[in-house]
Amino acid sequence: MLDPYRAHWARAPFIIVLAISLVILFTPASGVPTAPPGTDKVVxxxxxxxxxxxxxxxxxxxxxxxxxxxxYAATSEALQAILPLNRSGDVLDATVDALGAAAGLLVVFLLPSRRRIRR
Structure with missing residues (x-):
């Protein structure tokens, strides 16, 4: 088990990625760069x-x-649809979000350090 100080720092990358996700998901349409079709799904x-x-x-x-x-996936898409960001909520985006989360959780589940902790 991690001591509280180390546990705090172990969560720092998650907090940083969460902050980045807020910027990516809630930037008004005028600030979103143009990209080839499908790029948003990859993101x-x-x-x-x-x-x-x-x-x-x-x-x-x-x-x-x-x-x-x-x-978060469902709420972010709903908020994109109702906030004055000139963005639209997309069920397919939420589905891709869920698939990304599942893939990431599978990676975590397969990490050797995670398996040791569960035992």
Whole structure:
């Protein structure tokens, strides 16, 4: 078990990625760079995979992390649709977010250090 000081720093990467995700997901449409079609789906996939990996490595409980990421995916898309950002919520984006989170959680589950802790 990590002492509280080390546990705090182990979660720092998750907090940083979460802050980056807020910028990416809630930047108004005028600030979003143009990109080839499908690029946004790749960004969503990688962003949520990175959230899952950094959360898992930061020793967040995997059940809570899973539920939290799914709620974040759905809520962020709903907020994009209703906030005055000139962005639209997209069910496919939320689905890709969930797939990214699942992929990241699978990586965390397979990490040797995580398996040792569960035993």
């Amino acid at each position: 969503h996939l990688l962003l949520f995979a990175l959230l899952a990996v950094t959360g898992g490595v930061g020793r967040l409980p995997l059940g809570g992390l899973s539920v939290g990421l799914l709620c």
